[in-house]
Amino acid sequence: MNQAITVDDQGLNHGLPCSLGGALSALSGIDGVDILVNGPSSCTGFAAGMVEGCHPICERNANRFNRLAVDGHPRIPCTEITDTDVILGISDKLVQAVELLVQKGRGRCIAVVNSCSLSLIGEDADNILMDHDLSSRILYLESTGCARSISKGYSEAIIKLIEKETDPKAAPARNTVNILGLPITQYSWKHDAREIRRLMGMAGLKVNTVLAAGANLEEIRNLVSAGLNVVINPEYGIEIAEFMKKRFNQPYVTAKRMPIGFDATRGLMDDVCGFMGIPRSDALKREEEHCRREGFLALTHSSRTEKIRGLPVAIFGEWAFVAGLGSFLHDYLGCRPVILGISGRETLTPGETGLLPCRDEGVQILLNPGMDQTLSALHKHRPVITFGSAFEEYLLNQVNLSPGFFIQTSMPEFNRTNLVHRPYLGFAGGLTFIEAILNCRLTSQYPYSFGEGESGVFQS
Amino acid sequence: MSENKHKYSIPRVKGSQLSCTLVGALSVLLNLRNTAVLLHGTPGCAHYGLKFCQQMLLREGEIIHDFSPPRMNFRTTALSENELIFGGEDLLRQKIEETLATFPDFPLLVIPSCTVEVIGDDVSGVCEEMSHRTGREVVYFSMGGFLKGDYFEGINSAYFDLIDRFLKPASDIDPRRVNLVAERSLMPTADIDFMEVRRLLALLGLDINTRFVRNLDFKALPDVPRAALNLPASTNQSLSVCERLCQKFQTPYIQEGFPGGFEDTRTWLSAIRDALKLDADIEELMAAEKDFFLQEMSRRGNPFKGLKIIVNTAPLHLGWLVEFLDLLQADILEMNILSTGYFEADFLDAPGGLSCPVNSGMDLEAVLANNLQKKADVYLQCSSHHAPIPNHQPGLLVREVPLFPPVGPRGLLNLFVEWSRWLQFTGVEGWRNESSNNC
Numbered sequence: 072m073n074q075a076i077t078v079d080d081q082g083l084n085h086g087l088p089c090s091l092g093g094a095l096s097a098l099s100g101i102d103g104v105d106i107l108v109n110g111p112s113s114c115t116g117f118a119a120g121m122v123e124g125c126h127p128i129c130e131r132n133a134n135r136f137n138r139l140a141v142d143g144h145p146r147i148p149c150t151e152i153t154d155t156d157v158i159l160g161i162s163d164k165l166v167q168a169v170e171l172l173v174q175k176g177r178g179r180c181i182a183v184v185n186s187c188s189l190s191l192i193g194e195d196a197d198n199i200l201m202d203h204d205l206s207s208r209i210l211y212l213e214s215t216g217c218a219r220s221i222s223k224g225y226s227e228a229i230i231k232l233i234e235k236e237t238d239p240k241a242a243p244a245r246n247t248v249n250i251l252g253l254p255i256t257q258y259s260w261k262h263d264a265r266e267i268r269r270l271m272g273m274a275g276l277k278v279n280t281v282l283a284a285g286a287n288l289e290e291i292r293n294l295v296s297a298g299l300n301v302v303i304n305p306e307y308g309i310e311i312a313e314f315m316k317k318r319f320n321q322p323y324v325t326a327k328r329m330p331i332g333f334d335a336t337r338g339l340m341d342d343v344c345g346f347m348g349i350p351r352s353d354a355l356k357r358e359e360e361h362c363r364r365e366g367f368l369a370l371t372h373s374s375r376t377e378k379i380r381g382l383p384v385a386i387f388g389e390w391a392f393v394a395g396l397g398s399f400l401h402d403y404l405g406c407r408p409v410i411l412g413i414s415g416r417e418t419l420t421p422g423e424t425g426l427l428p429c430r431d432e433g434v435q436i437l438l439n440p441g442m443d444q445t446l447s448a449l450h451k452h453r454p455v456i457t458f459g460s461a462f463e464e465y466l467l468n469q470v471n472l473s474p475g476f477f478i479q480t481s482m483p484e485f486n487r488t489n490l491v492h493r494p495y496l497g498f499a500g501g502l503t504f505i506e507a508i509l510n511c512r513l514t515s516q517y518p519y520s521f522g523e524g525e526s527g528v529f530q531s
Numbered sequence: 532m533s534e535n536k537h538k539y540s541i542p543r544v545k546g547s548q549l550s551c552t553l554v555g556a557l558s559v560l561l562n563l564r565n566t567a568v569l570l571h572g573t574p575g576c577a578h579y580g581l582k583f584c585q586q587m588l589l590r591e592g593e594i595i596h597d598f599s600p601p602r603m604n605f606r607t608t609a610l611s612e613n614e615l616i617f618g619g620e621d622l623l624r625q626k627i628e629e630t631l632a633t634f635p636d637f638p639l640l641v642i643p644s645c646t647v648e649v650i651g652d653d654v655s656g657v658c659e660e661m662s663h664r665t666g667r668e669v670v671y672f673s674m675g676g677f678l679k680g681d682y683f684e685g686i687n688s689a690y691f692d693l694i695d696r697f698l699k700p701a702s703d704i705d706p707r708r709v710n711l712v713a714e715r716s717l718m719p720t721a722d723i724d725f726m727e728v729r730r731l732l733a734l735l736g737l738d739i740n741t742r743f744v745r746n747l748d749f750k751a752l753p754d755v756p757r758a759a760l761n762l763p764a765s766t767n768q769s770l771s772v773c774e775r776l777c778q779k780f781q782t783p784y785i786q787e788g789f790p791g792g793f794e795d796t797r798t799w800l801s802a803i804r805d806a807l808k809l810d811a812d813i814e815e816l817m818a819a820e821k822d823f824f825l826q827e828m829s830r831r832g833n834p835f836k837g838l839k840i841i842v843n844t845a846p847l848h849l850g851w852l853v854e855f856l857d858l859l860q861a862d863i864l865e866m867n868i869l870s871t872g873y874f875e876a877d878f879l880d881a882p883g884g885l886s887c888p889v890n891s892g893m894d895l896e897a898v899l900a901n902n903l904q905k906k907a908d909v910y911l912q913c914s915s916h917h918a919p920i921p922n923h924q925p926g927l928l929v930r931e932v933p934l935f936p937p938v939g940p941r942g943l944l945n946l947f948v949e950w951s952r953w954l955q956f957t958g959v960e961g962w963r964n965e966s967s968n969n970c
Contacts, residue, residue: 089575111645111677113551117579153548154678187573188676191615191649219612442605443633462581483582 087389087415090224091186092118092256094212095147096283097228098182099126100255103288104210104232105178107168108149109161109196110186115149122147125482126255126285148172149186157192162199169200169209179288180236182210182228210235220415222389225254226310229283233311236288239319241296246347249297250281251323252308257392258460258481259495260284266494267303270336273354274344282311295319301343303496304329304391322346328426329395332403332501333363362498366505370404378512383452385410387440387459388481390419394426396458396480399501401428404508409433409452412440412459414481442466456511460484476511478504551677553580555685556642559693560672561605562716564748567634570607571623571654572644576676577607604637606630610646619652627661627669638668638749645676670696683768686713690772693744693752700780701756706807708740710758712776712784713769716745718935727939728762728789731796735803735811743772756780760806764789765935791936792851792943793821793858820940824858827944834954835859841905842866842887842932843898843920844913851936852911853886855943863887864907867898869920895920902927909954925963928954 091114098104099122108115123146150156150164165183172181185196190213197211212231250267253260264281271278279297280290300315302308302325312323324346330336337359344351370379384406386393390413400406408428413419416438419427429436435448445463449470457467460481467477479487480495493503553572557580560568570577608626610619623641630639643654658671672692674685690713711728714721729739740758741747761776761784763769773784783806790799800813838861842852846868856863865888893901902910903924912920913932922929930953937946 087574088578089573091575111551112548113554113677113682114575116550117582121579121582151548152677154680157678187575188645188649188678191646 087221088118088121088256089187090219090221090227091184092121093221093224093226093254094184094228095119095122096125096221096254096256097225098184098232098283099147100283101232101286101288101291103178103180105172105176105181106147107172107181107183108147108186109152109165109168109183109194110149110189111152112149114186114188115147119147121483122255124484125260152186152189157188161189161194161196165196165199166203169203180210180232182212182232184212184228221256222254222306222415225256225283225307229311230314232291233294233315233318236291237294237319238292239295241293243298244277244279244293244296245298246275246349247277247279247297248299248301248343248347249279249294250284251300251302251311252304252306253281253284254304254307255284256482257304258479258484259489259493262489262492262494263303263496263500265492266497266499270340270355270358270497271301271343273352273358274340275349275352276343276347282308295321297321299324299343299346301339302326304389306389306391326391326395328398329391330496330500331392331395332399332504333359333366333498334403335395335398336497336500359498362502366502369505369509379508380405382406382456382508382512383409383454385412385449385452385454385457385459385463386480387412387414387445387457387463389414390416390423390427392481394423394428396495396504397428398426399504400508401431403501404505406456406508407431409454410435410437410448410457412437412445412448412463414439446470456508478507478511548677548681550682550685551645552674552679552681552685552688553642553644553676555682555687556672556674556689557605557685558682558716559686559689559713559744560640560642562744562746563640564746565637566749567604567606567630567637567639569626569630569639569641570605570644571619571626571641571647571652572607572610572676573646574607574609576644576646577609580607581605604634606633615646615650618650619647620654620657623652623654623657624661627657628665631665631667631669638670640670640672642672642674644674645678648675648678686768687771690744691775694772694775694779697749697752698755698776698779699753701753704757704759705738705740706759707736708738708758709760709762709803709807710740710755710776710782711742711745712761712763713772714742714745714764715768715935720933720935720937721745723945724764724789724938724942727937727941730941731790731800731939732803734816735800735809737803737807756782758782760784760803762789762803763787789938791938792854793817793824793940794854795851795936796820796939824940824944824947828859828947831948831951833859834951835861837862838908838954839864839906840909840911841902841907842911842913843869843902843922844932845869845920847913847934849913852913852932855946857886858943859947861909864905865890867893867901869898870894898922899924923963927963 095106095118098106128146148168150161150168152161152164156164169181169183183196183200200209200211210231212228248271253264257263264284267281268278279293280286294315300312300321300323302312302323305325309325312325315321316323324342326335326339328335330339340355341351384400386397386408393411393413397408397411401408411427411429411434413436419438427436435452437444437448445466446469449467456476456478457463458478458480461484464477467475494500495503553576560566570580606626608619608622610622614622627639641654641658643652647654655671658669662669672689673679674688709732711725714725725742732739741751741755743755761773761782763773763784765788769788770786776782777784785802785806787799787802790796797813797817800816804811804813836859840856840861841864842849844866853863867890870892898920899922902922908928910922910927910929911932912922912929913934930950937943
């Protein structure tokens, strides 16, 4: 391996929110769950704002909690803890808020999520709820947002929900799978969920649920009916899959990295079909052929296609996404990843590093990249296309690369919306990225050829 | 307490704490140029804080470029579980050293979050120690997330700390220069409002000494006491800062925030004239301003003339809107005000004070049902973060009113042009017919 691995030394782990955000994003992706944050309005407002950005609901329904005596966010109320409550105790506020939610909430399940300050202070909200006989409908989560990752908060919330809601004796349904590890904080999650359902359908499989990505409580109750759990993103799904294997003896197969593009998707679908004992269907074969042909035609007919080989690209995001996209760009399109920025991780196992496209000379892997590191890497490597979030876009504008294109692939986003079905996962995901990259190249009027990204010939 | 303490401010939910001191402090301190800000707290707070600030910067970028150089001076200690158990002081020392090295010419402003308050780090002591050890300015700001109060307390506390530590009395006070104090930096219109204020002050022959602290160079802080008068940007955020400046440096200030509408502008200009004992004919000035507005309105054509309008609103001071619609010769059928059982009552204009029928204390369903019954041409809505009014019914022509009034006569003119363009479009909004059952 020739890559340099650097961990953020400026302590600006700007890429990802806390585990409170993870818990709220998990629960908000399931219809029928009302959420109450036991904490201050500030934490709630930030995390709920993020959830609303990822998974907006109709404004006509959004303010249903407005007239409760609990505040926070139009969508997710909170107990509005202040310094006085920390001294005098939160019991009254919590009980009052839960009682109001029991009375006026629409969901069948109420999830109470502690914010990190409350957890550090040691408030025993679980006991308070039990004392007031409110625990039967309540799912209580000790979120401790501060020190743990968003994926941890996500997994724990889902596991708690499964413990409470899933029926271990649900009748098995033939050729049915659950999809795990697709959080609503993943940019394009709606399209990806739809695409994965479509692919499974082509394979002759029924999807019970795409867990926490537009799911409902009925699907959670029937989780055990599926014959297999399919983990799309190991960072978010593997813990849940392990839990379900241990608790319900339910098997799982997992994508090694996110299935973006042709080979990775084929590998996952082969694993799934193989486990379920069904042959690859004609529909699935046709879909793969169609996508490969469309991509091939676009690539062979584009006058700028030759310039994709060796194209220096930077990819920022969580590990499984960077590995998935990076491999497609590197192995299929022949792009040259020069920066791989992994959010939310301070270390990688050798196995995880091995799945990154970092075999070439001069790849820089940034772990938990901060602003200085990201800026310095962009300056140094001068990628022609950067894949990432609005944070990287903002930094890219500072570097003023010419030409320097940005393709939004992760959250947060400030200035875009993503409505048309353009999935990032699956065979079609490969086409999405081929299209995006070709459009960058075709609109570029700059006399650019590759290699100059590093040499800085055109550096202003 | 000033009578108009809550004039032009966000209506507060009863018993609610709006956000936390961290956000308030960031909204002040990130405006200072040539400083570095270090948040001693968790990665989550840093993420949300940075997102919030970048949104602020992006918004600035969208609107006007002259006033918004990129500021990437925000750092965090990003506490891990280890520090939560064993304390974060060592990490703070390390990050202070690193940040000072990254910004060799900048003072460092350190803000602790609520988790740091809970684990009991001596942030003040570490800042003092590092200041002695490095010979650089490492300034502790006494925040503590939600444990030290809300957004407004964070703003006040940050301003008070800046005043107490960095401002010294000045002898060379310039009688023609004034400060703009505590502008609303998070409002996307902050710099547009500033331009109108600057224009109005020029009519009185006055110059701006400093914007305290909007885009202010840290080295220019000692210039703040050289102003002859302080002008609070708003009555809820800025008056206490003006009062502190007055206590420390005897700089007088006026009680009015930046003006919304003609009457407000008249009062505001008169207050400045009186405070500085200027020889200016405000009536003449205002007559010229109004003439210009009416001429422009007539030149462009007034599509609002004779239109029937219903206003739905959270409890806000809307005298400026009523005055504006009167100028446009529109007919306000009624004003529906959402229940004050939910909001703090003192944010509400006295119903008798408005020259239109007012229905107070309505709940949301009643407002929406009322809108469907009455036949208005246009529905204007003043919302808030806590009370969005989801008025998406088919056939309604609905326009959001700014939460705060546009500043000065030119602000109103700008609003008139924008609304006229909107109203003159004759298309329909087919999407309003969609069902929301699946949302």
